[in-house]
Amino acid sequence: MKLNLTVAEVTQRIRERSAETRQAYLQQLDKMAKRPPGASRMGCANVAHSFAAMPANDKFKVVKEHVPNIGIVTAYNDMLSAHAPFQHFPDLIKEEARKHNATAQVAGGVPAMCDGITQGMPGMELSLFSRDVIAMSTSVALSHDVFDATLMLGVCDKIVPGLLIGALHFGHLPTVFVPAGPMTSGLSNSEKSHMRVLAAEGKVGREELLEAESKAYHGPGTCTFYGTANSNQMLLEAMGLHVPGTAFINPGSEFRNELTREAVRTVLDITRNKNFTPIGHVVDERCIVNAMIALLATGGSTNHLIHWVAVARAAGIIINWDDFCTLSDVVPLIARVYPNGEADVNAFQEAGGPGYVIRELLDAGLMHEDVATVRPNGIREATGIPAPKEDGSIVWTVAGASKDDSVVRPVPAPFSPNGGIKVLRGNLGRSVIKISAVPEDLHVIEAPAKVFDSQESLIAAFQAGELNMNVVCVVRWQGPHANGMPELHKLTPPLKALQSKGFDVALVTDGRMSGASGKIPAAIHVSPEAAAGGPLAKVQDGDIIRLDAITGRLEVLIDPEDWAGRVPSKMPHSLRESNNQGMGRELFAGLRHNVTSAEEGACTWL
Ligand SMILES: O=C(O)[C@H](O)[C@@H](O)[C@H](O)[C@H](O)COP(=O)(O)O
Numbered sequence: 001m002k003l004n005l006t007v008a009e010v011t012q013r014i015r016e017r018s019a020e021t022r023q024a025y026l027q028q029l030d031k032m033a034k035r036p037p038g039a040s041r042m043g044c045a046n047v048a049h050s051f052a053a054m055p056a057n058d059k060f061k062v063v064k065e066h067v068p069n070i071g072i073v074t075a076y077n078d079m080l081s082a083h084a085p086f087q088h089f090p091d092l093i094k095e096e097a098r099k100h101n102a103t104a105q106v107a108g109g110v111p112a113m114c115d116g117i118t119q120g121m122p123g124m125e126l127s128l129f130s131r132d133v134i135a136m137s138t139s140v141a142l143s144h145d146v147f148d149a150t151l152m153l154g155v156c157d158k159i160v161p162g163l164l165i166g167a168l169h170f171g172h173l174p175t176v177f178v179p180a181g182p183m184t185s186g187l188s189n190s191e192k193s194h195m196r197v198l199a200a201e202g203k204v205g206r207e208e209l210l211e212a213e214s215k216a217y218h219g220p221g222t223c224t225f226y227g228t229a230n231s232n233q234m235l236l237e238a239m240g241l242h243v244p245g246t247a248f249i250n251p252g253s254e255f256r257n258e259l260t261r262e263a264v265r266t267v268l269d270i271t272r273n274k275n276f277t278p279i280g281h282v283v284d285e286r287c288i289v290n291a292m293i294a295l296l297a298t299g300g301s302t303n304h305l306i307h308w309v310a311v312a313r314a315a316g317i318i319i320n321w322d323d324f325c326t327l328s329d330v331v332p333l334i335a336r337v338y339p340n341g342e343a344d345v346n347a348f349q350e351a352g353g354p355g356y357v358i359r360e361l362l363d364a365g366l367m368h369e370d371v372a373t374v375r376p377n378g379i380r381e382a383t384g385i386p387a388p389k390e391d392g393s394i395v396w397t398v399a400g401a402s403k404d405d406s407v408v409r410p411v412p413a414p415f416s417p418n419g420g421i422k423v424l425r426g427n428l429g430r431s432v433i434k435i436s437a438v439p440e441d442l443h444v445i446e447a448p449a450k451v452f453d454s455q456e457s458l459i460a461a462f463q464a465g466e467l468n469m470n471v472v473c474v475v476r477w478q479g480p481h482a483n484g485m486p487e488l489h490k491l492t493p494p495l496k497a498l499q500s501k502g503f504d505v506a507l508v509t510d511g512r513m514s515g516a517s518g519k520i521p522a523a524i525h526v527s528p529e530a531a532a533g534g535p536l537a538k539v540q541d542g543d544i545i546r547l548d549a550i551t552g553r554l555e556v557l558i559d560p561e562d563w564a565g566r567v568p569s570k571m572p573h574s575l576r577e578s579n580n581q582g583m584g585r586e587l588f589a590g591l592r593h594n595v596t597s598a599e600e601g602a603c604t605w606l
């Protein structure tokens with residue numbers, strides 16, 4: 001099928017915009033790729049140190065025979081249910097590498113924050129920056145420079161973008177991402193969400209709520225809503241950086257182990273001695289556009305409007321929100337996974353999963369097919385759904401028709417003719433809104449503003465009954481420079497409680513929302529942020545604000561001269577103090593100072 005014209009045009013304008021930075025990136029990559037293997041290139045002491053702890057046979061192989069040595073970067077910890085299963089993956093990987101005349105070492109670990117644990121807590125202010133800390137930690141791991149390929153073990157929100165940004169700074173290395181799969185389904189996401197609204201309204205107590213939450217989050221694996229973590233998985237499938245179809249197979253089974261072994265075989269098949277395919281060549285403009293399209297077609301997390309700008313930049317590719325917006329106009333919404341629908345990712349996989357989505361988009365000419373991936377047959381392999389054969393090996397079956405058209409639909413009969421993301425412009429700055437989960441009759445909200453300097457003060461006003469009205473809640477001083485741009489997902493239950501009372505409610509903030517907070521009309525990532533002189537600092541209680549997701553406008557309806565003459569408020573001193581104290585915030589002062597805007601990817605290294 002011929003490539004969609006708009007997809008081709010957006011790709012071309014990205015290619016032109018990125019020509020200089022991408023060329024510099026590829027020159028650096030080629031220089032690094034030309035070098036001999038670490039064991040023959042580095043000094044004797046460096047080599048001896050590198051392999052001192054290796055089992056003798058492995059050491060002989062890598063030092064004398066120069067067999068490929070895989071660097072494993074792992075985000076294992078016991079805090080993220082999604083990452084706990086990684087604990088024993090390195091042993092599995094080393095064993096499989098040996099079977100294929102290769103070796104593997106854990107090059108290093110990276111930190112991983114669970115946004116569910118830190119949601120609404122001070123730790124969340126470190127969350128966005130943890131992405132670049134993970135990227136830096138990936139570089140520390142790979143800077144040992146004795147690897148011929150890498151395997152990245154990570155799933156969740158900032159971890160995959162961080163690993164990807166780090167890996168792309170070692171773009172000369174073939175790299176495969178290795179997931180651990182989703183948690184099995186427990187209490188449904190909508191029942192969990194309903195319990196939270198009841199708790200926000202004081203109708204259930206802590207004990208009942210804790211019981212409900214614990215039934216939702218009950219075991220190992222990724223949480224089952226389609227938030228940032230599972231959006232990461234979908235995008236890695238669309239970028240061809242996974243073993244095809246590996247994203248949403250539950251952890252703890254022998255089949256899951258076999259998929260991990262397949263990742264070893266896959267990465268060894270693309271090292272220098274075979275059809276060499278370094279990650280810096282896989283992640284090109286077409287690959288990035290394919291990821292953007294997969295995000296739009298599935299109503300993925302708004303965090304990716306920040307993260308994938310940074311990921312692209314790490315490969316010398318410059319994308320912006322207008323690119324997302326132009327693509328969103330031609331990419332249909334063909335998946336409804338909670339919060340965009342009732343189904344969780346296990347039901348999504350059952351209905352056809354990433355394989356179905358990618359096949360539909362390729363068949364419709366809405367994805368680039370002429371791309372490099374980590375597999376010999378390219379992105380078409382990602383239309384396959386893997387299953388175990390009798391002998392335990394893997395067989396892929398190309399995704400057929402939707403098995404549940406309340407979850408996935410074909411491109412000709414989508415849930416919506418366009419993707420769920422819009423860019424909003426106007427006198428409050430630029431922002432984004434995810435409308436795929438917002439009821440159509442709430443796509444335009446016009447109401448008086450109530451201004452808050454923190455999420456806590458909004459919750460206090462709600463609990464004091466001060467918000468029982470049509471209201472646009474403005475929560476400012478939440479941008480990356482101010483306090484690290486936390487997710488304000490704890491605002492979802494009170495705002496939903498007001499919405500369910502029939503009030504017109506919207507949120508406008510320079511902060512982020514979780515990938516899992518879709519039903520409230522929210523203009524987020526407002527740039528420039530209030531702490532960088534952005535117009536949110538000028539908004540006052542009672543100003544009429546109009547959020548119009550149909551025309552793509554966010555405006556305060558005030559006489560332009562009055563608005564121009566308005567003196568911006570200053571961030572309260574107490575806030576400025578607390579933004580830089582406790583929970584390690586002091587250590588992140590340099591990142592808050594250096595960070596670029598949300599639209600530029602909130603990069604701390606440029
Ligand atoms: O971007 C995301 O997808 C969220 O950060 C997600 O990873 C986070 O864990 C949510 O906070 C979980 O949702 P609850 O807080 O509703 O459990």
Ligand code: SF4
Nearest residue numbers: 114115116156223229
């Ligand atoms: S999906 Fe979110 S809450 Fe679940 S393990 Fe990952 S970071 Fe934590």
